[in-house]
Amino acid sequence: MKMHSELRKHIIDFLNKGLRLDGRAPLEYRKPIKVEYDISKSAEGSARVQIGGTLLMAGIKLSLEKPYPDTPDAGNLMCGAELIPMANPEFELGAPGLQAIELGRIVDRGIRESHVIDTKKLCITPGEKVWGISIDLIPINDSGNLFDASALAALAALKNTRLPKLENEKIDYLTRTDEPLPLSDAEPVSVTVCKIGSHFIIDPTEEEEKVIDARLTVASMKDGTLCALQKGGEETLTSEDIDKMIGIAVEKANELRAAL
Amino acid sequence: MTYNKRLDGRKLDETRPIEAKVGIIERADGSAIFKIGQTIAYAAVYGPRNLYPKFMQDPQKGILRVNYNMMPFSGHGERVRPGGSRRAKEISMVTEKALLPVIDLSDFPNAVVDVFIELPQTDAGTRCAGICAAAMALADAGIMMKDLVSAVAVGCIDGTVIADLNYDEEAFEGKVADIPVAILPNSGEISLLQMDGEVSQENIKDAIELAKKVTKNIYEIQKQALKDKFKVGE
Amino acid sequence: MSKLLVKDKDIAVPGEALAEGMDYLPGNGTYREGDNIHAARLGLVNVDGRAIKIVPLTGRYLPKRGDTIIVKVQEIVMSGWILDTNSAYTAMLNMKDATSEFIQKGSDLTQYFSFGDYIICKIVNVTTQMLIDVTTKGPGLRKLRGGRVIKVNTNKVPRIIGKKGSMVSMIKQATGSRIIVGQNGVIWLEGEDPKMELLAVETINKIAEESHIAGLTDRIKEFLEQQTGKQIELRTEEGEPNDVQ
Numbered sequence: 164m165k166m167h168s169e170l171r172k173h174i175i176d177f178l179n180k181g182l183r184l185d186g187r188a189p190l191e192y193r194k195p196i197k198v199e200y201d202i203s204k205s206a207e208g209s210a211r212v213q214i215g216g217t218l219l220m221a222g223i224k225l226s227l228e229k230p231y232p233d234t235p236d237a238g239n240l241m242c243g244a245e246l247i248p249m250a251n252p253e254f255e256l257g258a259p260g261l262q263a264i265e266l267g268r269i270v271d272r273g274i275r276e277s278h279v280i281d282t283k284k285l286c287i288t289p290g291e292k293v294w295g296i297s298i299d300l301i302p303i304n305d306s307g308n309l310f311d312a313s314a315l316a317a318l319a320a321l322k323n324t325r326l327p328k329l330e331n332e333k334i335d336y337l338t339r340t341d342e343p344l345p346l347s348d349a350e351p352v353s354v355t356v357c358k359i360g361s362h363f364i365i366d367p368t369e370e371e372e373k374v375i376d377a378r379l380t381v382a383s384m385k386d387g388t389l390c391a392l393q394k395g396g397e398e399t400l401t402s403e404d405i406d407k408m409i410g411i412a413v414e415k416a417n418e419l420r421a422a423l
Numbered sequence: 424m425t426y427n428k429r430l431d432g433r434k435l436d437e438t439r440p441i442e443a444k445v446g447i448i449e450r451a452d453g454s455a456i457f458k459i460g461q462t463i464a465y466a467a468v469y470g471p472r473n474l475y476p477k478f479m480q481d482p483q484k485g486i487l488r489v490n491y492n493m494m495p496f497s498g499h500g501e502r503v504r505p506g507g508s509r510r511a512k513e514i515s516m517v518t519e520k521a522l523l524p525v526i527d528l529s530d531f532p533n534a535v536v537d538v539f540i541e542l543p544q545t546d547a548g549t550r551c552a553g554i555c556a557a558a559m560a561l562a563d564a565g566i567m568m569k570d571l572v573s574a575v576a577v578g579c580i581d582g583t584v585i586a587d588l589n590y591d592e593e594a595f596e597g598k599v600a601d602i603p604v605a606i607l608p609n610s611g612e613i614s615l616l617q618m619d620g621e622v623s624q625e626n627i628k629d630a631i632e633l634a635k636k637v638t639k640n641i642y643e644i645q646k647q648a649l650k651d652k653f654k655v656g657e
Numbered sequence: 658m659s660k661l662l663v664k665d666k667d668i669a670v671p672g673e674a675l676a677e678g679m680d681y682l683p684g685n686g687t688y689r690e691g692d693n694i695h696a697a698r699l700g701l702v703n704v705d706g707r708a709i710k711i712v713p714l715t716g717r718y719l720p721k722r723g724d725t726i727i728v729k730v731q732e733i734v735m736s737g738w739i740l741d742t743n744s745a746y747t748a749m750l751n752m753k754d755a756t757s758e759f760i761q762k763g764s765d766l767t768q769y770f771s772f773g774d775y776i777i778c779k780i781v782n783v784t785t786q787m788l789i790d791v792t793t794k795g796p797g798l799r800k801l802r803g804g805r806v807i808k809v810n811t812n813k814v815p816r817i818i819g820k821k822g823s824m825v826s827m828i829k830q831a832t833g834s835r836i837i838v839g840q841n842g843v844i845w846l847e848g849e850d851p852k853m854e855l856l857a858v859e860t861i862n863k864i865a866e867e868s869h870i871a872g873l874t875d876r877i878k879e880f881l882e883q884q885t886g887k888q889i890e891l892r893t894e895e896g897e898p899n900d901v902q
Binding site for chain 2: 668673695714
């Protein structure tokens, strides 16, 4: 027996007529899609993303770290999400749950594998000292689709980042330089395509997220190259499904990039 | 040497610019944002709602629970590790006590009202900004309250009493006292008072009087923000 | 000399002084301190002769005996169902209050009401500790099949229903939707087609947002006529479960 079976049925009835419960078309993002930069002057870079009612912040902190032994000449990258109880009555205080871990890791892979950050340029002394980049993702209001909002916010915050001043191999956090991070123009963003019955939708509301059968988060770059995939949900997908979903995601990614 | 010219050029009794807005978090029962200078506090209220574990329940009335948190990227220096520090726990507690005297949860036995305060950007005065935001969010949530709560950090540098210290003033080399004060605007009663630093008995009196004066203005801003939420459409 | 410090229909914030002097009487949502009357919550000032009260605009539902509410099945226990009431408290639907049918002990209760089902029911008892009993025995009380559920603030429910059901009747008439309004702010609806259902949802949200602004009924009537091109007559309806006010 499935929870929310009546809701699911109603959503499918609507989709059969080409509509969502909030009046959108199946492959339509909520409005507005808005990116604000530099929303935290305490961070080295930051952004706030709004997709419809969903609000999410990303902040970048830089530090000086020892490189990992397998990449002695490259900077470090860490990306995590915190689903704070401010954003959703179902979120709880305490250590990150599975949902937060998955969210952080998907965004991490999209950024890392697109090589949008030239981490070699973040090396200060090989094997000794490199820049470490921490990306923290924090929703303020979760009305659905934290995946796409997070990836967009992470990229926007990276673009907003300016290195702090280095003095005697120590960071002076109070003085920011004009120097941006070494970023390529890959612009990796994620679009999550959901399957419900025989329909595909994007940008699910928090209500729709409860009844989807499967989802595929596709991180892609400006030139259409894919850089990370994550399939979620309880049902399976066919190869035809995946084909279609990737096609939708790559096309819709441009709408997100337009907000940058 | 007296401190009579402030580092950022403000008058002694002048706060940094303040902005407030109510109803910013759709999913919450009440919410608000309060900015003072570079310090930004968000507050969300959920409840009254079910309280578990059961042993925490009060059969006479609902309880208030506050959680204050600095976002990982909100500090002046290194990244703040998420998960709550002793400092955050203490501030959560004193914030709860600052708000408790005005709220009435007698209609809601066994339930809880949760207040979440989050700071994305900080520059001193965070607990006071959090209290101001939380008071507005509680009012927005329709909680029975006999008053709002308005808070400000006053201070004393080398014998000069000033309002709303910023980070540079807190870090000033000299005798600095940082005195966060929360006041019930209609009665003038004090629901939060902390101090660290060095201050004379004379100066502390003056500082509290200054806090009363300054919070009058903060109260007007909170009040206006609450009324603006329901303004006839534009 | 007594003096009113605010106007009727002003927004008052907690603690705000509303009137001076003993000629005015403190009503709901206000308190007297010394000679003055203050607001005890955020809301709309209502001055009725010498009585001043605050009409709430926000705040969660507080269950009351006799209310008809829409609930969601949260848990099934030996003796019945535990229900989410969209308030700080759950309610209990006992087997004996669910149906006049005889239910064999230990039988599968999900055949009556299952997890996640929405039910329209009536509160029969609320204790001081906020233990709540409801019944589904009574006209119109039942499981709600199909359609969807939306939530509005409980304080807006009287305006959505309107005088003797006139507002909700107008929406039904214009959109051809079936609508049931629970006192707890949970509303069930199903349109004759998606477009009309969306219009019904939009209208309900509009009422909730603008309920404190004068001329609501006329504005909504005009809005619905504009959207549907139909002529709408104001009429009341009685005898349906959503008319309980």
